[in-house]
Amino acid sequence: MEKISISLKINGRLETLEVVPYRTLLEVLREDLQLTGTKCGCEDGSCGTCTVLLNGDPIRSCLLLAVEAQGKEILTIEGLAQGEKLHPVQEAFVKHGGIQCGFCTPGMILTAKALLDKNPTPTEREVRQALSGNLCRCTGYTKIVESVMAASGQEVPSSRKEDFVSPYSVVGRRTTRFDSIPKAKGEAKYSADLYLPGMLYAKVLRSPYPHAKILNIDTSQAEKLPGVRAVITGKDALPYRWGVFSYTRDMQFLPTDKARFIGQEVAAVAAISEEIAQEAIDLIKVEWEPLPFVLDPEEALGEGAPQIHEDKPGNVSVRIFVNEGDVEKALFESYFVEEGRFSSPEESYCQTENYAVVANFDSTGLDIWCPNAGPHMKARPLSNALGIPTSDVRVRKINVGGHFGGRSEISPGDFIAALLSKKTGRPVKLVYTREENFNCVRQVHGSVTHCRVGVDREGKLTAVDMKVIMDGGAYASTGPIAASVAYIMIEGTYKFPNFRYEAIRSYTNKPPRGMYPHHPRTSYAALELLLDSLAEKLGMDPLEFRIKNAVHEGYITPTRTVITSCGEVETMRLASEKAGWKEKWGHLPPYRGIGMGCASMISGFPMGIRGGSAAFVRFNEDGDVIVISGVMDDGQGNDSMIAQIAAEELGVPLTKVKVITGDTSVTPSDQGAYSQASTLISGGAVKAAAADAKEQLLEVAAQMLETKKEGLVARDGMIFVKDEPERRVEISKVARKALAMNRAILGRGDRWPDADPSREWVKNPRGQIASAISFGTAVAEVEVDPETGKVKVLNMVAAHDCGYPINPMAVEQQIQRSAVEGGPQGVLMEKHLWTKRGQNLNANFIDYWFPLSIDVPHIEPIIVTSQDPFGPFGAKEGGLSVSVAMIGAMANAVRNAIGITPKELPITPDVVLRLLEEKRRGFYKEV
Amino acid sequence: MNLPQFEFIQPRSVEETCDLLKKHGEEATLLAGGTALIVYLRYRLKKPKVVIGLKGLTGLNYLSQQKEGLTIGSMVTLETLERSPMIFHGYPPLNSAIQQIAVPPVRNQATLGGNICLENRCIFYNQSEFWRKTQGPCLRLGGGVCYAVEKGKRCQAVYSGDLAPLLIALNAKVKILSAQRERTLPLADFFTGRGEKPNILNQDELLTEIQIPLTEPGVGYAYEKLRVREGMEFPMAGVAVRIKRGENGTIEQIKIVLGAVGTAPIEVTKASDLLVGQKFDDKILEEFSNQAMEAARPVGNQIMNSEYRRKMVGVLTKRALRRAWAMTEKRESS
């Protein structure tokens, strides 16, 4: 096709380009001009990550042909700052915490800039309206909106907030995350932003059947297509099966026997362009033998259901069973018992970044860049699958556009790109479409929970009996953990003298489901809704009822976890106070409701030899500190977190600390950003390494100051004699002096979860589960439109006991995002629908109801401290309990507004309306 | 996912556009704002050889108030309309309807002509090429099966444009041009009711202008849209009404047009027959609302279930009527 010459003024520079007419402006910016600050999150106009300003107005560059931009003035994120000097909007996003993973950031900042150019002092609603086309999964939007308000010179809550009172110099202080400046400027690179010399492009052939035998794959036509460099199928792979546990190895990255869900990878191509790769995919002929399939988890467990894995009879992927005390007897003797069956379909992670991988295999091994939550957790299976030593797999550091559990595991795509690169000897890039990111990475379990809860006459809980069926999709993934989290969270939240829980995770012919903060959502909703029913029967205020049954420090859970620090009751008190609980509960007008939910969250569970983290601390000649840790930053701010810890421990200013993280070629092993262990374990390892380095510094300093090391203190970049601060020396000089003495200051440290190593998810669910438990309480207030059933969220407050906040701003970010995840996402909006054939009907952002900035209110975060004895500086985990707590809060708020207990999630308007109609027809008694 | 290959031509004038349309016939497709078309192309729902880009037609980018009413060129963007004081002050409900379309940046690109000429939508059709292949061709793609309606024999994809219902209620007209002729017809006659080919445009024709007559004194109108979120979504149902207040508070004229619950905007015909001369009260609202629900034809081709959508047509009808009626009151007193 003939190219057309165009000239555009991009960021003030005139660019003349030759383009084919069917290229979008987005493609030209990213691929031809390498302006990769403009992101690509959907390509159908629904995410806003590709926003640029065209003659000053924000537009979707994925929906504009480059040729149509001829003669136009275009501003991309790269053109906003004047060199070092950030634009005021960028500055405000950096300062007010409007940036987490950063993938939505360029689009957000440009949209905000355009708004402020037209409307210099917008109201909060106007800001939310203007940003409603830019999706963000990481922030819950609150800090983004505040950033824009602040940029317009208006006062915002976070600037009013008193700094957290901290006895430390660096830790406990509201700190600008240092990943935020490159993200605000569009410099931060994500996997899809990488372009290596000679790079090939990959595409994947996917199963069109939910369940079918692969009889033959003929790749000969595809191989002959000019431009194709390699075609692979399962035959090119070693006979390797991936499983998170030794007993769950059920997945071939390229299956040779059969495909088990629509979208499963069966072959792949690397070619000189994406178009050719796709063309080649269409030339691959697969002979299929379609097999009977099953989509419903309960049917899958029933008699005569199609067998999905030959060695897993009855399609039971995992069964978890705990039974402590005598539940039947306790329920029989209870004063009141409430029960119900609750169901929900699956959710999706919706990271704004689509999964992408770049692999480069040469004679020294593999370099690979991909979104991940723990590079070491990818390196091991990759080395096994490729048959090379782990040391030859270098999973490199790269920015990640959101995780939420969905980047926990190795992805077949990682392996496919690596194998294609091995076969071709060239770098290979594979970028998923939004549809693939919905279906072919991981999803969140659908579930059914049957729950019974009893209380005695005084309002003390007597027993809980919970039976959960989880739709696991086609593979085990993290099944044993996923099927356990509900009971672990629940037994740590309230005191249940008798406790029974059974979860069966069933296989179905749908995409496999992985880890998520609040799955199965039905379990938390079930418990919290039934608690409110019980409180009502007892005539108790739900707040008092919860306080009465809350756990405390020293409490031992039914499966034998000791709670070592606990601010649960304080979260209940503070969240309810802030939300006006006392004034509102029982006093709201019809169709207004307020609800509360509580949760505990584990940090750092046993993961065997991979459960620990190690770190090094070294010094440069100029005294700058380099921290080396395997921790991964997926947007939650882990890089800044370890820098703060190191700075505090060493007594140097934060600006002196740089980090090298998440790269298996340099950083020591780390458990990864799962199990909420990054601060606790990785941060703990960094603290230990810094302490080790400090000891070495003090030795040198003692010589320099001619004193004993024991009497020295390091703070604010100085080492001084304890009660004689004028006897001091700069730490940078000490580090240099050490070099002059021919010794290098090199700290090392490691940290391991303080959990019972004999505890096992399936075989032995007893013993200390985690090093620390955090707690949270959420309160939501809603208004229901009784005619349409639409639920409007009026207020959300969430308090979280994080132990101690290393960076209060980062903890607030986590609290706020978790609140949206639990409430609007988990309870009100998100679900997938399927065709009878097992196709996902809404694998896009137009039909999948991802909440927009305009759909959620300001979220009030409350930080509670409890000084955990194990955590570094007393810190535990940064806000995830709220994702679970908000499930209960939002469900109870709706219940309170409509006077009926909803039994299915999400409680979309049609569901609310149906409940109201049933109530009118007398199916429900008034509550 | 790349776009399919096509040749691109950007004509400078309406005449040139008509000539190109004539020349390329079935092989050509018009590209206005592209906010819908680019997605069709990406999903291979359209595979034109030639794409004719209309953004260079400055001659179709106008908005003017005449004594007969508003005339709007088809290439005016939704954002321009939204910001136009003429519409904000003269047609406030139209302004509010526009604000409910998509999200703000999309409105910077989307045009009024494109909005009216939107292809019909169906969740079994508006999917990627891979997705559709796993199912086999539906009626619209030349297959024998409708996946949305069991044993369905005609395509029931939903007309999902937000503005047409309100514009029909306002008795808007559209001007259509081809190399041979120009015709002007009521927007109500523009739609075919065929899921696969929603409007009457011939292959060589172009929509150039939308004419909205002045609303007489005593007229009020409104548009209500059903969606789960406050943005991003095509309507799950939409109800537009226009009502004229007669002597001593009776209804003199009424028009109710439904969107997104059928293959075309649906005019609730019974409404206009019944009620002239009646008082505007709750009873009559109930009556209209029932008629609207009866006229609606939602089927199971959206994420939201059709039973709920039908019910909401009733609720939205009442709401729209109340708002429109309030507007007649305001107008009278002013």
Ligand SMILES: Cc1cc2nc3c(=O)[nH]c(=O)nc-3n(C[C@H](O)[C@H](O)[C@H](O)COP(=O)(O)OP(=O)(O)OC[C@H]3O[C@@H](n4cnc5c(N)ncnc54)[C@H](O)[C@@H]3O)c2cc1C
């Ligand atoms: C995220 C998102 C959300 C959306 N939400 C909504 C919504 O809520 N409500 C809604 O109504 N729409 C919605 N849309 C669809 C679309 O953006 C609008 O309908 C828009 O007005 C279409 O105008 P356009 O100029 O972009 O049309 P285009 O995409 O350029 O064209 C649309 C169709 O009309 C034809 N066409 C365009 N102009 C003419 C003409 N002058 N004569 C003849 N044929 C013509 C084209 O060939 C094409 O088939 C949404 C789109 C996106 C991406």
Ligand code: FES
């Ligand atoms: S990539 Fe353009 S809107 Fe998502």
Ligand code: FES
């Ligand atoms: S920061 Fe917005 S999507 Fe991650």
